[in-house]
Amino acid sequence: MSRVMRPRDAAVDMARALAILGMFVIHAVLVLGSIVPRDGVASLILWWCDGRAAATFVTLAGFGVARLAAKYSPSEGSRLLRRRALLLAVLGVLNHAVWPGDILRVYGVALLLAPLLLQWSARTRVALGLALAAIFPLLMSVIDWTHHWDLETLTYVGAWTPSGFVRSLFYDGFRPVVPWLGFFLMGTVLAEQPLHEPRMWRRLLWAGAALTAMAVGASAALNQWLVRVAPALDALTREGLVGTTSLPPLPLFLLSAVGTTWLVLGTMLALVPHLSTRLIEPLVATGRRALTWYLWHIVLLMTLYVSGAKQSLPPGVAIGVGLMAFAGAVAWSHTHRAEAGWIERQMRRWSEGGTTRMV
Numbered sequence: 001m002s003r004v005m006r007p008r009d010a011a012v013d014m015a016r017a018l019a020i021l022g023m024f025v026i027h028a029v030l031v032l033g034s035i036v037p038r039d040g041v042a043s044l045i046l047w048w049c050d051g052r053a054a055a056t057f058v059t060l061a062g063f064g065v066a067r068l069a070a071k072y073s074p075s076e077g078s079r080l081l082r083r084r085a086l087l088l089a090v091l092g093v094l095n096h097a098v099w100p101g102d103i104l105r106v107y108g109v110a111l112l113l114a115p116l117l118l119q120w121s122a123r124t125r126v127a128l129g130l131a132l133a134a135i136f137p138l139l140m141s142v143i144d145w146t147h148h149w150d151l152e153t154l155t156y157v158g159a160w161t162p163s164g165f166v167r168s169l170f171y172d173g174f175r176p177v178v179p180w181l182g183f184f185l186m187g188t189v190l191a192e193q194p195l196h197e198p199r200m201w202r203r204l205l206w207a208g209a210a211l212t213a214m215a216v217g218a219s220a221a222l223n224q225w226l227v228r229v230a231p232a233l234d235a236l237t238r239e240g241l242v243g244t245t246s247l248p249p250l251p252l253f254l255l256s257a258v259g260t261t262w263l264v265l266g267t268m269l270a271l272v273p274h275l276s277t278r279l280i281e282p283l284v285a286t287g288r289r290a291l292t293w294y295l296w297h298i299v300l301l302m303t304l305y306v307s308g309a310k311q312s313l314p315p316g317v318a319i320g321v322g323l324m325a326f327a328g329a330v331a332w333s334h335t336h337r338a339e340a341g342w343i344e345r346q347m348r349r350w351s352e353g354g355t356t357r358m359v
Contacts (some may be wrong), residue, residue, distance in 0.1 A: 022052070025260070048170065080352060102175070106175050140250075179254060219242055291343040
């Protein structure tokens, strides 16, 4: 294990690799699949991948930022994070031009705010995350969330107008700052916890399982209630109101995403001490290159999309494409494990010039 890193850090990178796997799979199905499965094992896999994989990704981004900032003085850490925020914002805008579900713009906003947020206590950051979760449905009650959406094609209309760009970034886009910043905040709090202690991974496993079960159970019960009291509502509307899908990101989705994130991280923390380095090292190497693989898989899928594979594959084949692409990423990462990912290298060069770590 010494070649990899401490068990806690290995577990975090493995969880990050699983988040990348989830995004590979769900995006392959959405871009290349002819339909999205609604039952069977495939639907269960895609349920976790839908938004929850991205939530794990953002949470672990917050974890990494908090640990990175702790290595520098406050002034130098702020400078580094601001420079990284600028680079991520630029990458996010470019990515948004071809991928409406871009998450890098939100990541950039989070890094821009991080120097301030990290000065607050863990309790205050948790309170802010909960407030964001509560604010979103309040906003929906006064601002029409569907106004810019063509729900039949799941297309956001007017994303490149000034108002549409800002609105989609902060409120009604695929991954808006409100409430998605809450996942980043949760990651910064996790970075301050003694994850190396068995009691912590046990808490994550039990709490994660409980939150996930609560979200799914409440969603099923509320759906049945709506069927009785509002029979005119169609299934899609009921799913949007009381489901656990990521659009819109209402509290039941957020609850399920927190639960599954804790489950994934807790499972990795529990398993790493008992796994062979032959299994650990390739996944750790992949997790360390998460940004590179995030952008690479979008380039790959959009290339296949414009080449004629647009929503034409059976769902099982589309899932297979996502799995094979991830397997290729793991193999490349392991072979080049002594190097940083391309995006990670550029970010380091851009942000760390003239910055020195604390001793």
